[in-house]
Amino acid sequence: MTQGHRITVEQGTRHVRVAHGGQVVAESRRPLLLRETGYPVRYYLPPEDVRTDLLTPSGTQTYCPFKGTASYWSLPDAADTVWAYPEPKPEVALIKDHFCFYEVEEVPET
Structure with missing residues (x-):
């Protein structure tokens, strides 16, 4: 990596959701x-938490x-x-085949 550029990947535990057009496309904890x-x-x-049937x-x-x-x-x-x-490059191997969306919302814990 170049000087001053850093990438880290960590396991999250927050409940997140992606919606599009009023439909939940992905939801993960x-x-x-x-x-x-x-x-x-x-x-x-993770792909298991994504409605891949809605993706083209x-x-x-x-x-x-x-x-x-x-x-x-x-x-x-x-x-x-x-x-x-x-x-992915070895430094970020954990993200292999995981889906990323521009708009992700954290779901408040109730």
């Missing part, structure tokens, strides 16, 4: 929290020198809003 210098915390959710592969890919190549999926009326790293 075991998100991975990825913290990267200069970016907001991102929640990576988009063909879009991006490359991050720290995480690897990301593949993207779209939700209805929301292109490229979900991504995952099928072959």
Whole structure:
């Protein structure tokens, strides 16, 4: 990693949810929290906690020198809003095949 750039991945325990168009797309109590210098915390959710039937592969890919190549999926009326790293760099291997969304809300404990 370059000087001053840092990435950490830790197991989270907060209840998080992703909704789109009034429908719950993902819900998890075991998100991975990825913290990267200069970016907001991102929640990576296990595939078992994601309604993958609502996702359409988009063909879009991006490359991050720290995480690897990301593949993207779209939700209805929301292109490229979900991504995952099928072959992440060894430093972030925990996020392999976990889905990340731009909009994730923490669910208050009751």
